[in-house]
Amino acid sequence: MKRSWMKKMWKTVALGLTSVLAAGIFAGCGGGGNSAGDTKTLKVGVTNFADTLDPLENYFAWVVVRYGLGESLTKFDEKMDTQPWLAESWSVADDKLTWTFKIRDGVKFSNGDPLTAEAVKSSIELVFEKVPRAKTFFEYDSITADGQTLTIKTKTPQPGMPGYLADPLFLIVDTKADEGRDVRKEGPICTGPYMVESFVKEKAVMKKNPNYWDGDVPFETVEVDSIDDPNTRAMALQSGDVDMAVNIAAGDMDVFRGNDKFEIKEISSLRDVLARLNQKPDHILSDPKVRAALISGCDRESYNQTLLRGTFITGSAPVPPSLDYGFDQMKDPNSYNPERAAKLLDEAGWKDEDGDGIREKDGKKLQLHFVVYNSRAELPIYAEAVQSDLKKLGFDIVIDTVDYNLLDNIGIKGEYDLLISNILTANTGDPELFMKGYWMTNTNGDNPQNGSGYSNPKYDEKMHQLSAEFDKGKRRQLIMEMEQILLDDGASLFLGYPQTNIVSSKKLTGVEMYPSDYYWITNKIRPAK
Amino acid sequence: MKRFWKKLAEMLVTLLGVTFLTFCLSVLAPGDPAAMVLEAGDHIVSEELLAETRHEMGLDQPFLVQYGRWLGGVAHGDLGLSYSAKKPVAEKLMEGSTGTFFLAAVTVCFMLIISLPLGIWSAVHRNRWPDYLVRVGSFIGVSMPNFWLGLILLYVFGLKLGLFPITSSSVTAKGVVLPALTLAIYQSAKYVRQVRTVILDELHQDYVVGARARGISERRILYLHILPNALLPLITLLGMSIGWLLGGVAVIEVVFSWPGIGNMAVHAITMRDYPLVEGFVLWIAIVYMVINALVDLSYAYLDPRLRRTLGKGGGN
Numbered sequence: 001m002k003r004s005w006m007k008k009m010w011k012t013v014a015l016g017l018t019s020v021l022a023a024g025i026f027a028g029c030g031g032g033g034n035s036a037g038d039t040k041t042l043k044v045g046v047t048n049f050a051d052t053l054d055p056l057e058n059y060f061a062w063v064v065v066r067y068g069l070g071e072s073l074t075k076f077d078e079k080m081d082t083q084p085w086l087a088e089s090w091s092v093a094d095d096k097l098t099w100t101f102k103i104r105d106g107v108k109f110s111n112g113d114p115l116t117a118e119a120v121k122s123s124i125e126l127v128f129e130k131v132p133r134a135k136t137f138f139e140y141d142s143i144t145a146d147g148q149t150l151t152i153k154t155k156t157p158q159p160g161m162p163g164y165l166a167d168p169l170f171l172i173v174d175t176k177a178d179e180g181r182d183v184r185k186e187g188p189i190c191t192g193p194y195m196v197e198s199f200v201k202e203k204a205v206m207k208k209n210p211n212y213w214d215g216d217v218p219f220e221t222v223e224v225d226s227i228d229d230p231n232t233r234a235m236a237l238q239s240g241d242v243d244m245a246v247n248i249a250a251g252d253m254d255v256f257r258g259n260d261k262f263e264i265k266e267i268s269s270l271r272d273v274l275a276r277l278n279q280k281p282d283h284i285l286s287d288p289k290v291r292a293a294l295i296s297g298c299d300r301e302s303y304n305q306t307l308l309r310g311t312f313i314t315g316s317a318p319v320p321p322s323l324d325y326g327f328d329q330m331k332d333p334n335s336y337n338p339e340r341a342a343k344l345l346d347e348a349g350w351k352d353e354d355g356d357g358i359r360e361k362d363g364k365k366l367q368l369h370f371v372v373y374n375s376r377a378e379l380p381i382y383a384e385a386v387q388s389d390l391k392k393l394g395f396d397i398v399i400d401t402v403d404y405n406l407l408d409n410i411g412i413k414g415e416y417d418l419l420i421s422n423i424l425t426a427n428t429g430d431p432e433l434f435m436k437g438y439w440m441t442n443t444n445g446d447n448p449q450n451g452s453g454y455s456n457p458k459y460d461e462k463m464h465q466l467s468a469e470f471d472k473g474k475r476r477q478l479i480m481e482m483e484q485i486l487l488d489d490g491a492s493l494f495l496g497y498p499q500t501n502i503v504s505s506k507k508l509t510g511v512e513m514y515p516s517d518y519y520w521i522t523n524k525i526r527p528a529k
Numbered sequence: 530m531k532r533f534w535k536k537l538a539e540m541l542v543t544l545l546g547v548t549f550l551t552f553c554l555s556v557l558a559p560g561d562p563a564a565m566v567l568e569a570g571d572h573i574v575s576e577e578l579l580a581e582t583r584h585e586m587g588l589d590q591p592f593l594v595q596y597g598r599w600l601g602g603v604a605h606g607d608l609g610l611s612y613s614a615k616k617p618v619a620e621k622l623m624e625g626s627t628g629t630f631f632l633a634a635v636t637v638c639f640m641l642i643i644s645l646p647l648g649i650w651s652a653v654h655r656n657r658w659p660d661y662l663v664r665v666g667s668f669i670g671v672s673m674p675n676f677w678l679g680l681i682l683l684y685v686f687g688l689k690l691g692l693f694p695i696t697s698s699s700v701t702a703k704g705v706v707l708p709a710l711t712l713a714i715y716q717s718a719k720y721v722r723q724v725r726t727v728i729l730d731e732l733h734q735d736y737v738v739g740a741r742a743r744g745i746s747e748r749r750i751l752y753l754h755i756l757p758n759a760l761l762p763l764i765t766l767l768g769m770s771i772g773w774l775l776g777g778v779a780v781i782e783v784v785f786s787w788p789g790i791g792n793m794a795v796h797a798i799t800m801r802d803y804p805l806v807e808g809f810v811l812w813i814a815i816v817y818m819v820i821n822a823l824v825d826l827s828y829a830y831l832d833p834r835l836r837r838t839l840g841k842g843g844g845n
Contacts, residue, residue, distance in 0.1 A: 051613070051616055058566055058613070059569050136575060201614075202699065227698075228783045228786065228792070229783045229786070232683060232784055238688055239687060239688045405559055406560065408564055408568070
């Protein structure tokens with residue numbers, strides 16, 4: 001009795017296990033990714049943070065634009081200049097408040113509804129109604145629609161208006177079509193080349209929008225896989241599981257460089273990695289000579305070219321070279337020069353009296369706390385490199401690693417000597433907010449992000465001019481002058497600017513990488529002939 | 530019946546305690562969910578906007594009010610809305626759990642296929658070359674980091690041989706093989722030793738000596754007498770492994786782009802997504818309770834001695 005029960009059990013278990021294994025292996029044998037010559041389906045590997053496609057939630061609108069679903073009135077080109085998209089042209093009246101946008105004729109939403117100024121109006125109004133973040137871009141008195149003409153009257157002069165409307169938050173959706181749809185899974189009805197077939201965070205399947213307005217749409221289907229691990233993403237591209245991948249990691253780039261099966265599009269992003277320097281009166285770094293010594297003691301070229309293998313561009317100015325603000329014309333008085341740095345420290349009265357390698361002054365050690373977080377791989381590398389370079393000059397740099405969650409508060413309270421930052425400088429196409437937030441004088445907490453104590457009346461004066469200046473050329477000039485002030489003052493240590501990339505199989509053409517990181521999938525991407 | 534109610538009350542108290550503690554820890558941990566949501570865009574966010582968002586999320590309420598609200602929701606079957614995913618926590622958990630269940634099931638199968646025969650083989654050939662081979666193998670298996678093994682398997686079977694897809698992204702039979710194998714190799718390395726020890730223990734029991742004396746073949750002794758007896762301690766271990774697997778295996782999920790609950794949990798903690806963290810903790814607590822109950826039940830079923838004692842105990 002017992003024997004037969006045991007036998008039966010083992011038989012069942014063995015059979016079950018074998019079939020699971022067999023199923024796996026047989027299923028596996030059919031695999032091998034995208035079959036060669038498939039010109040109907042485009043497969044893309046990315047990292048996706050959005051759980052739904054509702055553009056009104058968090059930053060999910062970015063994904064709607066990245067995936068080629070949604071479009072906005074304007075867009076950023078490869079130099080971050082604002083270009084027409086769904087709006088053909090625009091102008092601002094003499095009152096500097098009334099903006100008139102001419103909405104492109106003949107554009108249809110993917111459901112066939114025509115794109116009118118009225119539709120644009122209700123789309124923008126919906127954003128302001130539902131998203132508190134919208135009013136950080138601009139606030140309006142009225143929006144009126146007449147045929148294809150849209151008029152927005154802002155409350156205060158907004159020189160950056162066309163760029164604000166390029167933010168994915170203001171992508172244009174057909175608000176009438178939202179009823180009865182689950183926008184979160186089906187996506188909003190927009191005007192992009194592709195439309196949603198199915199969506200979960202890990203995988204989006206999109207099909208061609210038959211009503212697309214800007215030329216033909218080459219692929220019947222687009223599949224986007226979210227592959228969080230960078231090694232796996234690179235392998236998926238190598239194996240042909242995906243035809244293109246966004247952001248291949250530094251360590252994997254060598255596989256694709258010089259490989260004639262792949263095309264690399266690499267560009268400096270809009271990010272800036274910098275160390276904010278606390279120069280409040282009672283801090284060591286309040287002495288401009290010590291700041292200058294600190295900055296010129298850091299061999300930033302070797303951090304970026306050697307340690308980070310050229311995946312970052314060497315830092316010098318506040319605004320990255322991806323933006324057209326005369327990066328090469330800036331003069332950094334504190335470029336790498338350890339002899340000068342040592343001399344400056346001597347002049348400032350910091351000397352190593354006790355021979356322990358660390359300088360001191362009035363019995364106080366030259367010890368500085370460098371606050372960093374490590375969820376971005378490059379930040380601890382920078383911090384350690386700075387620590388090691390400055391040790392040679394007699395600085396004792398203590399690295400305090402904190403959770404990213406704490407960073408903001410530490411920055412506001414100014415509880416640091418050096419504070420790492422990896423920040424987007426110009427998500428609206430213009431670095432005004434960035435330049436204001438970090439360096440405009442903070443009087444009694446009216447500019448809380450500037451917790452460093454940096455203050456220069458000349459800088460503030462130019463900042464005020466900038467916020468009211470509409471002329472593009474003059475804005476550029478002002479920003480460049482402000483950058484030069486920051487460099488001359490040794491306001492911060494600009495470490496580097498990350499590069500971003502899209503690597504694609506040579507089976508594709510038309511893949512482009514934009515500094516704004518909003519436009520991944522377009523109808524310009526097509527099978528190579 | 531009385532025992533059932535008592536058990537249920539115990540479970541409820543445990544769940545209450547676990548969720549309350551988690552809530553305390555989440556709130557005590559520095560960080561601001563509103564800032565995490567807003568700063569996902571990585572640019573400078575104004576204080577007014579932060580305050581407004583905090584208010585909207587109910588984060589300006591006192592701690593106990595926040596917990597009370599959450600608890601009230603749970604009592605009505607509503608686990609709240611995830612801050613980062615902007616969808617109901619229950620929905621988010623459901624999405625992850627399909628993948629997690631499937632991966633756990635296949636992993637356990639693979640694990641048994643690998644560890645049982647090897648463990649037995651090694652015990653039977655104690656201190657001879659098969660034993661040494663298995664022991665060295667298991668030593669290597671335990672020492673290898675999970676994600677590294679995963680990447681190696683991906684490289685060999687995915688990229689070089691093209692047998693399996695590199696990315697899974699959805700729950701498929703094809704996609705589960707490599708992640709399950711990675712986990713199974715790691716787990717088996719531990720199990721092989723356990724199986725070996727348990728079998729060795731049993732080999733020296735009186736009943737084995739008796740069976741041998743009666744001239745029963747070694748094979749029959751092994752499969753019909755020793756194995757059933759060895760099952761009991763192994764089931765406890767298995768229960769714990771299943772609990773661990775059902776809690777999600779974040780690293781493996783990331784490496785294989787496998788949609789599961791583990792990566793979701795890690796993300797929820799980094800993002801200070803309190804409702805999602807609470808939902809996950811509730812899930813884990815329930816999984817462990819159910820598994821413990823099942824393990825207890827299986828004891829009673831598999832071991833007649835226990836069944837008898839339990840039967841008596843139940844009557845008291």
